[in-house]
Amino acid sequence: MVDCTLIKSTLIxxxxxxxxxxxxxxxxxxxxxxxWTDIHSRQLFRYDLTADKTEQWDMPDRVxxxxxxxNSDDLIVAFxxxxxxxxxxxxxxxxxxxxxxGRPGNRLNDGKVDPFGRFWVGGMVEKPxxxxxxxxxxxxxxxxxxxxxxxxxxxxxxxxxxxxSLMYHADSNTRKIYQYDVDQQNGQVSNKQLFxxxxxxxxPDGATVDAQGGVWSAQWGGKxxxxxTPDGKESFELEVPFSQPTxxxxxxxxxxxxxxxxxxxxxxxxxxxxxxxxxxxxVTGLNTSFFELSE
Numbered sequence: 001m002v003d004c005t006l007i008k009s010t011l012i013x014x015x016x017x018x019x020x021x022x023x024x025x026x027x028x029x030x031x032x033x034x035x036w037t038d039i040h041s042r043q044l045f046r047y048d049l050t051a052d053k054t055e056q057w058d059m060p061d062r063v064x065x066x067x068x069x070x071n072s073d074d075l076i077v078a079f080x081x082x083x084x085x086x087x088x089x090x091x092x093x094x095x096x097x098x099x100x101x102g103r104p105g106n107r108l109n110d111g112k113v114d115p116f117g118r119f120w121v122g123g124m125v126e127k128p129x130x131x132x133x134x135x136x137x138x139x140x141x142x143x144x145x146x147x148x149x150x151x152x153x154x155x156x157x158x159x160x161x162x163x164x165s166l167m168y169h170a171d172s173n174t175r176k177i178y179q180y181d182v183d184q185q186n187g188q189v190s191n192k193q194l195f196x197x198x199x200x201x202x203x204p205d206g207a208t209v210d211a212q213g214g215v216w217s218a219q220w221g222g223k224x225x226x227x228x229t230p231d232g233k234e235s236f237e238l239e240v241p242f243s244q245p246t247x248x249x250x251x252x253x254x255x256x257x258x259x260x261x262x263x264x265x266x267x268x269x270x271x272x273x274x275x276x277x278x279x280x281x282x283v284t285g286l287n288t289s290f291f292e293l294s295e
Contacts, residue, residue: 006282007227007235007236007281007282007283008281008282009238009258009279009280009281010279010280010281011277011278011279012257012278012279012280013277013278014272014275014276014277014278015047015054015275015276015277015278016275017038017045017054017056017274017275017276018264018274018275019036019038019041019045019261019262019263019264019274019275019276020038020039020040020041020263020264020265020274021038021039021040021041021246021263021264021265022036022037022038022045022246022247022261022262022263022274022275022276023036023037023038023039023064023065023110023205023206023246023247023261023263024036024037024063024064024065024066024110024111024206024247024261025206025247025248025249025259025260025261025276026066026067026068026112026249026288027249027250027251027252027255027259027285027288028068028288029251029287029288031046031048032048032049032050032251032252032253033046033047033048033049034046034047034049034249034251034259034276035047035066035068036247036259036261036276037059037063037064037065037066039062039063039064039080040062040265042058042059042060042061042062042063043056043057043058043059044056044057044059044063044066044088045276047276049251049252049257057088059077059079059086060079060091060093061079061080061081062079062080062107063077063078063079063080064078064079064080064107064108064109064110064111064121064124065077065078065108065109065110065111065112065121066078066086066111067111067112067113067119067289067290067291068113068288068290068291069085069290069291069293070117070290070291070292070293071293072293073087073089074086074087074092075087075088076096076113076119076140076291078108078109078111078121079108080107080108081098081100081101081107081108082095082096082097082098082099082100082101082108083095083096083097083098083099083108083119083121083138083140083145084096096140096143096145097145099123099136099138099145099147100123100135100136103123103125103133103134103135104129105125105126105127105128105129105133106123106124106125106126106133106135107123107124107126108121108122108123108124109121109122109123109124109135109154109155109156110122110155110156110157110158110205110206110247111158112158112159112289113288113289113290113291114160114164114167114182114187114289115160115163115164115289116164116184116187116289116292117289117290117291117292118139118140118141118187118291118292119139119140119291120137120138120139120140120148120158120167121137121138121140121155121158122135122136122137122138122152122155122156122158122169123135123136123137123138123152123155124152124153124154124155124156124172125153125154134150134151134152134153135150135152135153135154135155136148136149136150136151136152136155137149137150137152137155137169139187140291141186141187142292142293142294143294148187148188148189149169149189152171152173153171153172153173153174154171154172154173155169155170155171155172156169156170156171156172156204156205156206156207157169157170157172157177157204157205157206157207157217158207159207159208159209159215160182160209161209161213161230162209162211162212162213162286164182164184165181165182165184166179166180166181166182167179167180167182167189168195168207168209168215170204170205170207170217172203172204172205172220175197175198175199175200175202175203175204176194176196176197176198176204177194177195177196177197177198177204177207177215177217177228178192178193178194178195179192179193179195180192180193194232195215195228195232196215196217196228196232196234198217198219198222198226199219199222201221201222202219202220202221202222202224202226203219203220203221203222204217204218204219204220205217205218205219205220205245205246205247206218206246206247206248206261207247207248208248208249208250208285208286209285209286210227210250210283210284210285210286211255211283211284211285211286212283213229213230214227214228214229214230214235214236214283215227215228215230216248216258217248218245218246218247218248218260218261219245220244220245220246220263221243221244222243222245223239223240223241223242223243223245224237224238224239224240224245225237225238225240225245225248225258225260226238238258238260238279240260240262240277241270241272241277242262242263242267242270242272242273242274242275243266243267243270243273244262244263244266244267244273245260245261245262246261246262246263247260247261248260248261249285250281250283250284250285250286251285254284255284255285255286255287256280256281256282256283256284256285257278257279257280257281258278258279258281258283258285259276259277259278260276260277260278260279261276262274262275262276262277
């Protein structure tokens with residue numbers, strides 16, 4: 001166990017990908033590769049750590065987030081307009097549903113697979129068409145989509161604690177990160193509590209959890225990634241060379257590499273903005289969860 005006061009990080013690699021809005025980075029252990037989306041460019045990226053090679057695919061729609069599917073080459077993808085299975089090699093798409101279709105001006109945003117094989121994704125109000133417009137948070141269990149929560153401006157920062165008993169979720173517009181109790185059997189969430197509130201001008205974006213239960217939050221506008229202890233206290237701050245870090249994940253053979261995506265839009269004068277950074281740390285992350293298909 002690493003003393004949180006002794007956390008170390010060293011930048012070891014910069015992926016010069018110049019993303020407009022890099023997001024949703026996830027680690028595929030079998031491939032030893034990091035995958036992420038550039039939302040505004042409608043592209044998906046994959047960095048093969050072993051080969052030190054980056055690939056990219058043009059996507060049919062903007063991708064807010066995605067997850068890996070167990071025993072399949074497909075991804076479960078939250079396109080801006082709906083949720084679908086998609087194969088980047090064949091371009092085959094199988095729609096599951098469009099839960100925010102009744103809310104013009106909204107799109108799907110941050111999402112992730114939970115420790116029990118369910119895919120979660122939240123919406124965001126991108127171009128509101130009415131006053132007090134909100135977005136929801138949705139759970140995909142097999143092929144069934146249900147709304148879990150509602151009332152958000154920008155749903156973000158989905159992640160779960162080590163045993164999956166708690167879910168963390170941010171509403172970026174309010175700068176608040178909440179935690180919820182999770183029912184393992186059905187994924188129902190309850191007992192909403194404030195976990196942390198970010199500093200002024202720091203918007204909580206994508207997040208992940210390490211093996212000690214620390215929550216790592218990329219903070220848009222703050223030029224930093226912040227680690228919180230399980231009781232919501234700040235324990236480590238990683239300053240990054242761009243103002244808009246967007247998402248984080250742990251990867252590598254030992255799960256001790258921290259990948260950080262960023263956005264170039266709004267930070268165009270910064271040559272580092274839009275790149276993906278890789279840090280060597282003395283902290284380890286959790287194993288990636290895969291979406292479970294219905295039997």
